[in-house]
Amino acid sequence: MAQKKTTRKTTAPSNLTDRVRLLQKRLRPSGASALLLTNPRDIRYLTGFVGDDSWALIPLRSSKAYILSDFRFDEQIAKEAPHAQAIIRKKSLAEELATLANRLRLNKVALQPDYLTLAQRKPLAKHLGAKRLLKTDDGLLQQRAVKDADEVKAIRKALAIQQQAFRETCQFMKHGQTENEVAAYLEYRMRALGADGVSFPSIVAADANGSLPHAVPGKAKIKAGGSVLIDWGARYNGYCSDMTRVVALGKMKPKIEEVYQIVLDAQMAAIEAIEPGKKLSEIDKVARDVITKAGYGDQFGHSLGHGLGLDIHEQPVLSGKAKGVLVPGHVVTVEPGIYLPGVGGVRIEDDVLVTPKGHKVLSDLPKSLESAII
Numbered sequence: 001m002a003q004k005k006t007t008r009k010t011t012a013p014s015n016l017t018d019r020v021r022l023l024q025k026r027l028r029p030s031g032a033s034a035l036l037l038t039n040p041r042d043i044r045y046l047t048g049f050v051g052d053d054s055w056a057l058i059p060l061r062s063s064k065a066y067i068l069s070d071f072r073f074d075e076q077i078a079k080e081a082p083h084a085q086a087i088i089r090k091k092s093l094a095e096e097l098a099t100l101a102n103r104l105r106l107n108k109v110a111l112q113p114d115y116l117t118l119a120q121r122k123p124l125a126k127h128l129g130a131k132r133l134l135k136t137d138d139g140l141l142q143q144r145a146v147k148d149a150d151e152v153k154a155i156r157k158a159l160a161i162q163q164q165a166f167r168e169t170c171q172f173m174k175h176g177q178t179e180n181e182v183a184a185y186l187e188y189r190m191r192a193l194g195a196d197g198v199s200f201p202s203i204v205a206a207d208a209n210g211s212l213p214h215a216v217p218g219k220a221k222i223k224a225g226g227s228v229l230i231d232w233g234a235r236y237n238g239y240c241s242d243m244t245r246v247v248a249l250g251k252m253k254p255k256i257e258e259v260y261q262i263v264l265d266a267q268m269a270a271i272e273a274i275e276p277g278k279k280l281s282e283i284d285k286v287a288r289d290v291i292t293k294a295g296y297g298d299q300f301g302h303s304l305g306h307g308l309g310l311d312i313h314e315q316p317v318l319s320g321k322a323k324g325v326l327v328p329g330h331v332v333t334v335e336p337g338i339y340l341p342g343v344g345g346v347r348i349e350d351d352v353l354v355t356p357k358g359h360k361v362l363s364d365l366p367k368s369l370e371s372a373i374i
């Protein structure tokens with residue numbers, strides 16, 4: 001009897017080969033014959049495999065990637081990473097890697113120093129030989145900063161989900177609810193609308209709590225005539241989105257209204273300045289100048305924004321200290337803020353794609369002062 005062939009639906013991104021080729025090309029001059037991936041995010045980026053407790057080996061002169069994993073992930077690897085060969089380990093990861101490296105005649109194996117502990121390196125040195133281990137910069141942070149079409153699509157979808165959940169949450173919010181209740185509803189809606197989950201724990205900060213840039217939602221109540229700062233994000237297909245809005249129930253306090261308009265002006269000016277070739281530090285300065293000129297420079301104590309992707313904070317960073325320039329494919333948050341202890345805070349955040357000619361704002365929830373009164 002002929003064996004029935006089961007066709008498995010793969011979830012692998014379509015650009016995997018391009019991503020691997022780019023990495024191989026960059027690493028060849030380093031003298032490495034392969035790169036050992038120990039960062040789960042990089043493993044996902046280059047193979048499609050989402051599980052943990054696994055390593056991946058990318059030889060530099062072959063199109064095949066290897067995933068060293070265990071029984072739990074056998075089926076998952078076939079589905080998520082059809083281009084990779086799974087090695088379901090019977091011994092330790094280090095021993096299996098040594099066997100594989102010998103079989104493939106790999107001379108030098110490059111490691112990811114930021115994602116390998118000393119405890120993990122020791123058995124590697126023992127089984128593979130310390131001389132075969134190479135410390136190198138794999139350049140993946142820079143590579144991952146430039147998003148391909150698949151990635152932009154996933155971020156757009158994450159944004160669509162988080163924005164719909166926010167609109168529903170604005171309908172739901174009422175005087176007397178706690179920050180926690182609002183956060184729970186918002187996160188529930190994102191999940192129900194198809195998100196993998198949140199991209200980070202949501203911030204819902206009522207009134208004076210809004211002056212803490214990383215406030216944790218608690219028992220404080222939202223009140224009519226008060227303001228609420230909400231910083232939230234969805235994850236879709238592994239990709240994060242990230243936005244912040246400030247809304248007021250019924251009316252906004254004059255002080256909050258004043259700084260709201262300043263933050264909005266700063267944010268829009270910075271977004272307008274985004275185009276390929278512009279210095280990262282210059283974009284930060286555009287927003288900072290607006291806020292400083294209005295007299296609140298000291299109340300804007302963080303950098304303007306950050307890249308986002310499989311991680312919520314990625315390259316590039318929009319800060320005064322950042323080196324480098326924007327290139328097409330960068331996706332960055334633009335999120336200036338003014339924080340007034342005891343009074344409250346305003347931060348407005350959107351996600352922006354750098355295009356060949358300029359930029360495209362991927363998020364589109366209203367943000368005018370009028371729209372902030374709900």
Ligand SMILES: [Mn+2]
Pocket residue numbers: 242243333335349
């Ligand atoms: Mn952010």
